[in-house]
Amino acid sequence: MPPRLDAEHLRIDLSVADLLDTALLRHIGFGNRGGYERLWLGQAIHSHYQEGALEHDPSYRREVVLVFEFEHRGWQVRLQGRLDGLRKGSDGALVVEEIKSVRRGGQLSATQREIYERQALLYAWMLHRQHNHGGESETPVDIAAELVLIEIGSDEVVREPLKPDFENLEAQVKRRLNQILRTFEGERQAGFKRRAAGETLRFPYREMRPGQEAIVAAVDGAVERGEHLLVQATTGIGKTVAALYPAVRRALLAEKKVYVLTAKTLQQDMATAVLKLLNSSNDFKAMRLRAKSKMCANDEILCHEEYCRFAKDYFAKLESTQLVPRLLAERATLDPEAIYAAAKQAEACPFEVSLDLEHKVQVTVCDYNYAFDPYVALGAFAAEADLSDTILVIDEIHNLVERGRGYWSPELDAAAARAAAEAMRMGREPVHQQIEDLCLELALLIERTVHSALEEGPPGQQAMEAALPEDALWQLRPRFDAAFIDYLEFQRQTKSFRPDDPFVGLYFDVLRFLNGLLAADAAFSRCVEMRGGEARLRIFCRDPSRFLGGVLNRAHSVIGLSATLSPTAFYRDLLGFDASRTTSLEIPNPFPVENRRVVVDSTVTTTWKERPLHVARIAERLGAFTDAVPGNCLALFPSYDFLAQVGELLKPRTKRVLVQRRADNDAGREAILETLRTALLGDVLLLAVAGGVFAEGVDYPGEMLRAVAVVGPCLPGISLEIELLKTYYQERFERGFEYSFVVPGMTRVVQAAGRLIRSPTDVGVIALFDRRFLQPPYRDHLPADWLEAGGAAALVGDPSLVARDFFSACDRPAAGVTPRVAALSVEDER
Numbered sequence: 001m002p003p004r005l006d007a008e009h010l011r012i013d014l015s016v017a018d019l020l021d022t023a024l025l026r027h028i029g030f031g032n033r034g035g036y037e038r039l040w041l042g043q044a045i046h047s048h049y050q051e052g053a054l055e056h057d058p059s060y061r062r063e064v065v066l067v068f069e070f071e072h073r074g075w076q077v078r079l080q081g082r083l084d085g086l087r088k089g090s091d092g093a094l095v096v097e098e099i100k101s102v103r104r105g106g107q108l109s110a111t112q113r114e115i116y117e118r119q120a121l122l123y124a125w126m127l128h129r130q131h132n133h134g135g136e137s138e139t140p141v142d143i144a145a146e147l148v149l150i151e152i153g154s155d156e157v158v159r160e161p162l163k164p165d166f167e168n169l170e171a172q173v174k175r176r177l178n179q180i181l182r183t184f185e186g187e188r189q190a191g192f193k194r195r196a197a198g199e200t201l202r203f204p205y206r207e208m209r210p211g212q213e214a215i216v217a218a219v220d221g222a223v224e225r226g227e228h229l230l231v232q233a234t235t236g237i238g239k240t241v242a243a244l245y246p247a248v249r250r251a252l253l254a255e256k257k258v259y260v261l262t263a264k265t266l267q268q269d270m271a272t273a274v275l276k277l278l279n280s281s282n283d284f285k286a287m288r289l290r291a292k293s294k295m296c297a298n299d300e301i302l303c304h305e306e307y308c309r310f311a312k313d314y315f316a317k318l319e320s321t322q323l324v325p326r327l328l329a330e331r332a333t334l335d336p337e338a339i340y341a342a343a344k345q346a347e348a349c350p351f352e353v354s355l356d357l358e359h360k361v362q363v364t365v366c367d368y369n370y371a372f373d374p375y376v377a378l379g380a381f382a383a384e385a386d387l388s389d390t391i392l393v394i395d396e397i398h399n400l401v402e403r404g405r406g407y408w409s410p411e412l413d414a415a416a417a418r419a420a421a422e423a424m425r426m427g428r429e430p431v432h433q434q435i436e437d438l439c440l441e442l443a444l445l446i447e448r449t450v451h452s453a454l455e456e457g458p459p460g461q462q463a464m465e466a467a468l469p470e471d472a473l474w475q476l477r478p479r480f481d482a483a484f485i486d487y488l489e490f491q492r493q494t495k496s497f498r499p500d501d502p503f504v505g506l507y508f509d510v511l512r513f514l515n516g517l518l519a520a521d522a523a524f525s526r527c528v529e530m531r532g533g534e535a536r537l538r539i540f541c542r543d544p545s546r547f548l549g550g551v552l553n554r555a556h557s558v559i560g561l562s563a564t565l566s567p568t569a570f571y572r573d574l575l576g577f578d579a580s581r582t583t584s585l586e587i588p589n590p591f592p593v594e595n596r597r598v599v600v601d602s603t604v605t606t607t608w609k610e611r612p613l614h615v616a617r618i619a620e621r622l623g624a625f626t627d628a629v630p631g632n633c634l635a636l637f638p639s640y641d642f643l644a645q646v647g648e649l650l651k652p653r654t655k656r657v658l659v660q661r662r663a664d665n666d667a668g669r670e671a672i673l674e675t676l677r678t679a680l681l682g683d684v685l686l687l688a689v690a691g692g693v694f695a696e697g698v699d700y701p702g703e704m705l706r707a708v709a710v711v712g713p714c715l716p717g718i719s720l721e722i723e724l725l726k727t728y729y730q731e732r733f734e735r736g737f738e739y740s741f742v743v744p745g746m747t748r749v750v751q752a753a754g755r756l757i758r759s760p761t762d763v764g765v766i767a768l769f770d771r772r773f774l775q776p777p778y779r780d781h782l783p784a785d786w787l788e789a790g791g792a793a794a795l796v797g798d799p800s801l802v803a804r805d806f807f808s809a810c811d812r813p814a815a816g817v818t819p820r821v822a823a824l825s826v827e828d829e830r
Contacts, residue, residue, distance in 0.1 A: 004386060005184045010074055012180070013386055016081030016122050019176045020115060020338050045101045045150055048481040049157065050085060059088040065384070068126045072177050080384065085125040085148070093142035094131075096123045098252035102149050113147075117162055120145040124162075125169040129505045153378045191255050194362065197283030198252030203245050204277035208238075209760075210590030215242035219230035219559050223250040223391055228558040228577050230397070232565040234783075235754025236762070239561045240395060241274045247559060248278055248363060256389045257380075258366040263399040265666075266698050271395065274332050282332040286363035287354070289370060290336035295351035296345045310349040317348045324356050334361070368400060372551055373407050375512065387554040396696065397560035398747055401574045404544030408524075410516040412473075412509060414450075415534040417443035420502040431486045435503055438476070438483055442510070445472055450528040463529035463720035468537055470517055475508075480510055513539065521546075525724050540721055547578020563754050564747040566781065570627060570739060589785040591757050592617045597806050598786045599797040602770040606712045608643070619649035621769060622709055624800040626652050630807055631682035631706025636690040636752050638745075646688050648710060655685035660694060669693055676704050690714040690748040700755055707803075710752040712770060714777055715745035723827040738777045746781035765806050767799030 003014035050062040064086045068079045098120035102108060108116070120736070124145040131141040135295050147160040208216070223246065233239050244260065251258045260271045268288055275286045281692035298308045308530030318324060318454035321344050327334060334357060343350035358364055358378065368378045371392070379385065394400060421439035424432040453466035484507050491497045494745055516539040529536050541547075552558050552575065569582045577578035601621060604614045626633045633655060640662055647659060656679075658672055672694075676684055682703065688694040690710050716722050722740055730736025749768075756764045766786065772778045779792045788794045 001239070001733070003180050003184075004389065005075075005180075006628070007188060012075050012077045012177070014077070014079060014180070016079065016119060016126075018172055018180070019122055020118055021036070024101055031091045041376040042096045042522075045481075045485060046084060046099055048485065049099060049150055051481075053085060053087070057087055061086045066130075068130055072174060073181070075177075075181070077177065079126065080363060081123060081126070083120075086613055089144060091142070091145045091451060092129060096120050096127065096143070096145040096759070097151065098145070099148045102151055108149070109731070116147055117617050120147060120162055121169055122162050122173070123203055124164045125166055125173070128164070128166050129248045133617055187745065194252045194255070197281070198249050200678060201245070201249045201252065201283065203277065204241065204274075204280070208242070211237045211587040212242040214585065214587060215239060216246050218583075218627060219243050220246035220250065222559065223247055223557045226556050226581075228552065228560070228582040230560045230562075230565055230566070230568060230572060230577075230582065231587070233563060234589045234591070234757075235563045237587060237590060237753070238760025239563075240270055240496045243393050243559050243561055244271070244274050245278060247391050247557075248275075248284070248456075251362060251391055252284060254389075256391055258363045258393060259366050259371060259380075260363065260393045260395070261371055262365070262395045263368055263403065264396075264426050264540075264693065264696065264698075266337040266693070267395050268365050268367075270699075272333065272335065275363055275365070279332045282292065284363065285328055285332060285334070285361040285512050286365070287339075287357055287361045288336055289332035289354055289358060289364055289366035291367065291369075292351045295336065295340060295354060297340070297350050300410065309571065310344070310347055311352075314348055314352060317346055318353075318356070321346045321348070321794065322377065323348060323353060324360065326354075327357060328360055339745065368394075371401070372404060374515075374547075374640075381551055383550070385554075387551070390555045391489060392552070392555050392556065393586060394560045396562050397575070398562045398564055399567060399696075400573065401544065402744075403416065404575075405541045406549045407541075408516065408519060408541035408547055410509070410512040410532060410539055412442075412446055412537040413534060414443040414446040414514045414536060414754070415448065416502070416509060422504040423502045429490065431483070431490050434488060435483050438479055439503065439506065442476060442506075445469055445476075447535045449537065450530060452526045454530065462531070463527060465724070466527050466528045466718075468517075468526045468528075468539075469644070471675055473514060477510070477514060480507055511827055513537070519547075523728075527724075529719060529720065538723060542724055545574050545576030547576070549578070552576055552582070553578045564750045565663040567743075570733065570737055570743065591760055593761070593785065595760075595763040596757055597765045597802055598788075598795050599765060599767045599799050599802040600771075600773050600792065600795040601799050602771040602774060602796050605770050605772060606638075607772075611642075615645050616649055618711065618769065619646045619651070622711070623650050623652045625709065625767060626653050626685050626707060628800045629707040631703060632676050632679055632684045632686070632705035633709060634686045634688065634694060634705055634755065635709035636688055636692075636695050636714075636748075638690055638748075639717060640689055642711065643687050643689060650687075652685055658684060658686045659689035660686070660692065661694065673698075676700070682706060690752055695755070696751045698755070699758065701758075705755065706764070708752055708755050709767070709769075711750055713742070713745040713772060714748035714752075717739045742777050742781060750783060751782075763806075763810055765799065765804065768795070 003012060003018045013810070039415070050060075053060040054062065058152070062085055064083050066079075068080050068081060070077050070079075083096055084099040087095050087097065089095045098116050100108070100112075100116055107585060127141075128143045131143070143164065145162040145164055147162065149158040149160065150156070203216070211233055215237075218231065219242070221227075231239060231243065247258055250256070260268075260275075262268050272286075272288050279286060297310045322506055323342060327339065327342055333340060336354070339354055339357065340350040343353040355378075358380075366378075370378045371381045374383075380390070381387070417439045420435065421436045421443065424436035424439065426432075427714075451809050453464060454461060456622050457464045457466075469808075485502075487503060518523075522537055523541065523546065525540045525542060527538040528542055529538055558577070560571075564637070565584070565586075568586075572579065572582055572584070604618050604621060605611075606614060622635060624633070637646065643659070647657070650657065658675060660672070661668070664672075672686060676686065686694065690712075691714065695710070726736040726740040728736075729739040733739055740804045753766050756762065756766065770778075773782065774792045782792065786795075
């Protein structure tokens with residue numbers, strides 16, 4: 001993160017890295033940006049050395065966070081950093097350790113040595129000022145520093161003492177601060193222009209739709225006051241533009257940054273399109289950040305200067321081509337395609353160029369991962385990062401609860417350990433044998449743990465909560481670190497790196513699992529499972545609110561958007577929002593009630609017990625319904641298995657049937673959408689899964705779609721995780737079944753229906769095929785505007801007849817509108 005300067009309060013927040021000469025930093029190398037070398041080798045070497053130091057030296061401390069505040073030219077400076085190690089020397093002095101790895105027989109370059117020495121000495125200066133000038137100690141404390149050089153692949157440690165000159169170091173710090181202040185003054189002038197742009201920024205359309213004005217006012221007030229706001233509004237109302245307009249405007253006025261976080265690619269497309277409309281005068285800079293795997297210009301994703309020409313001499317290429325400032329000057333909104341093309345032409349890593357640009361823009365559109373995934377998050381969202389100048393606009397925020405669980409629910413798979421062992425068996429060097437034995441030991445540990453636990457449980461059970469072999473796993477950690485270091489060094493020497501290396505993947509699985517053990521509290525469950533005949537250990541996060549809230553509540557303001565945020569308190573609490581800072585807004589459906597019909601088919605059900613008796617009838621009723629629709633239809637099912645069961649019996653007379661497959665990639669999905677766009681006769685029926693790419697976050701404009709069928713309340717399948725959630729929600733909210741099964745199921749139903757009515761001129765039929773839609777608690781989660789005066793009972797009917805009558809009426813000249821239809825079918829109760 002770059003230094004943060006608050007001119008109003010004359011405050012500077014910066015890191016030790018910010019005090020280093022940026023010209024020197026450019027020569028360290030690509031790997032030290034957080035790529036291959038730093039991420040893989042650094043973790044293992046540091047950890048291996050630090051574990052040994054903790055064991056043999058009672059005074060040793062690792063990863064020590066230092067915070068030092070002082071005044072400079074009227075500015076209050078807050079300097080923060082994390083030193084590798086701190087110990088007491090034999091003479092009683094506090095010794096700062098800067099740990100670095102060196103190649104076998106290799107040496108640090110002069111530039112690398114200079115930078116590493118400066119880092120260590122700056123930490124020493126901070127400690128010196130804290131202990132000897134900050135009142136922490138009555139007697140002077142001697143402070144020393146040293147480089148700790150560790151040869152890769154061995155335990156040899158070389159200590160190089162450094163001699164701190166504290167007066168000279170303080171002068172260096174002041175010179176660097178003066179440089180930062182000069183740069184800030186230039187950026188401040190640019191900020192004045194952005195604030196002026198904020199004063200003149202206007203809504204990008206001639207008029208607002210019904211409901212948008214209320215959203216704009218609520219978002220504007222929340223951002224101004226530094227509050228969080230949860231907005232529930234029907235699909236098609238224009239929530240994105242209504243939220244982004246005031247959020248961006250306030251950000252420009254107050255020099256804040258906006259992150260637009262989405263769960264799906266199509267939602268990113270929509271947000272980027274809105275930003276281009278808002279930024280037609282090039283008043284601010286925005287960009288879309290694409291996943292690293294899709295921005296790699298190399299055939300194999302190996303972030304290493306020796307194996308990727310796009311990583312080699314990266315900083316020199318940026319400096320010679322001026323790629324980053326050139327892209328910023330050329331475009332107001334930077335698309336991934338433009339970044340990729342320009343970076344590839346300059347032979348610079350496109351993803352790293354994206355990260356460099358991200359620091360410079362005012363608005364970034366990206367996936368949830370870049371804010372909340374602890375292993376992928378941008379530096380701006382690091383645990384210690386200050387987000388007080390950050391505004392988050394989170395689309396379809398109901399999806400973030402499940403995503404958050406996934407971030408903190410690591411697994412260890414015996415099959416993955418055996419696959420890594422098998423891969424090593426092909427090698428003939430001692431390192432391969434060492435790793436093969438280690439992987440097999442891990443696989444056996446997992447398998448013994450799982451089999452032993454399941455044998456003591458109920459007969460036939462395949463998953464359960466159980467004690468995990470935590471001590472044994474921690475004892476394996478140093479051996480994995482040592483083996484990993486040896487393996488990477490062997491690969492470097494033999495030029496044998498390969499993508500998707502089974503042992504590399506396993507190593508990081510082990511690290512994530514151990515980190516999960518450290519994080520686990522009462523909101524976690526430790527589990528064993530047999531899946532597909534393979535044993536695995538799991539840590540399941542039932543409640544991610546501690547982690548999600550740790551990000552959300554550091555932000556200046558968070559705007560959460562969704563068509564389905566009911567019950568609001570449920571989502572607010574599981575997302576971790578501070579209740580005292582959080583308000584909610586629900587916008588009534590503004591579209592004319594007469595433009596749609598809601599019907600419930602009570603003759604079918606899809607409960608687990610009754611499903612086999614109703615599959616044929618569901619296929620018959622669904623086929624009749626789609627035949628009654630004069631256009632393309634979308635039928636959504638609770639699972640691929642149920643889709644297949646109904647699909648085998650489905651015999652529509654007038655429709656070509658397309659089917660979503662589990663293995664469909666982006667190209668396959670786009671091909672299906674293109675078929676819907678170009679089907680001139682409207683004769684396509686697409687079978688897909690609820691909650692998937694065709695059911696949420698995708699728009700079907702104009703005549704592209706005229707019917708949606710969702711088969712069932714779309715309850716989650718029975719699993720250990722769902723049962724654990726049911727118990728947890730019962731204990732916390734006293735609504736276990738409703739919150740674990742009904743809420744996520746009915747959320748999918750409402751999201752699916754939202755594909756239909758997206759403007760005041762759209763019309764259609766919403767048909768719910770299951771008698772359970774007439775009963776609580778399912779009935780309680782139907783949108784209020786779906787219910788007529790007679791309540792849910794008044795919705796009963798035959799969807800095919802309702803559709804035929806409705807379209808017949810719409811086809812009359814007096815209707816004057818284009819008909820569209822949604823049919824929602826049924827699923828199962830456990």
